[in-house]
Amino acid sequence: GQNIDQPTEMTATEGAIVQINCTYQTSGFNGLFWYQQHAGEAPTFLSYNVLDGLEEKGRFSSFLSRSKGYSYLLLKELQMKDSASYLCAVRGSSGGYQKVTFGTGTKLQVIP
């Protein structure tokens, strides 16, 4: 099976940097997703990591260490609109390549 852990809630200040961590234990690993979800809306894609290292996309970066079962999402220059839940999800090999398991999400509140 798969177990994914991420903090339940975080608070950060507008303009600051915040790091949201995700740890996972899986019987197989084929990639890790990060999604953003605003209240009452569907999740939207942020990043996908399959190799170790940091991938940067504008204000958002995602890091993966497969040996440690660890990923983080880094949000820079926080804006009020970044207040949302951030979902970590792992694509495993157990049960099929397309079986994707989500963590419970981290609710980020950005304050002025």
Next chain:
Amino acid sequence: NAGVTQTPKFQVLKTGQSMTLQCAQDMNHEYMSWYRQDPGMGLRLIHYSVGAGITDQGEVPNGYNVSRSTTEDFPLRLLSAAPSQTSVYFCAVISGNTIYFGEGSWLTVV
């Protein structure tokens, strides 16, 4: 969410009633899934399909039925609705390294 159409958006059911949530995609992708989302529980996989005629169970399949007769459609059936099935349901299509979600269906069972 372009390409993934999910209906209805809102539905109230009485306990014991049956209903079908519809999901259709126009991207011609093989992999489709249904998730439910509850407060504090995150997205949990109900059923998924790797192509027409092939379905499999996820984490929480009990009380739900699926079929995949075409690539485009992946309906989710609630056989006899229970209050525990009150939730938000998302259909998802996997295309390469991206998951596209439908807009969600808010279901209340009273």
